[in-house]
Amino acid sequence: MAKEEPRKLVCNNKKAYHDYFIEEKYEAGLELFGTEVKSLRLGKCSIKESFIRIDKGEVYAYGMHITPYEMGNIFNKDPLRPKKLLLHKSEILKLLTKISEKGYTLVPLEVYFKNGRAKLEFGLAKGKKLYDKREDTAKKDLRRELERDFKVKNL
Secondary structure, three states, rough: OOOOOEEEEHHHHHHHHEEEEEEEEEEEEOOHOOOOOOHHHEEEEEEEOEEEEEEEOOOEOOOOOOOOOOHHHHHHHOOOOEEEEOOHHHHHEEEEEEEHHOOOEEEEEEEEEEEEEEEEEEEEEEEOOOHHHHHHHHHHHHHHHHHHHHHHHHH
């Protein structure tokens, strides 16, 4: 049995956790070209503005920016082209039924390498209201103050 190596994080989407309640997480492979993979290995990727849609039974990530590889020349692809996600048909059908409910969407969370393959972790998410976001920031501020007070007392 092959030893599983740890995953190497390329980029993550912290904004998604601020704007959405993540209810379930899924992992999908990315269909990429060679120069895109080389650029990912250098960490040149952004998923802050991206989203996921299901079109004609296939799942695509839109707005995912992979910077063109410097040595790629004519082999470089459009940095914002839709990237196909590799999922089983049963998973796609399950996701389709879940996002057909009102308020649910698919949001990219992380891009990483696992056993040498580029993977995208995305979540089934429900949008937060403004008061939910304020509540979260208030909790973070309170936790930060408590940590600061604890640090001062221990010195």
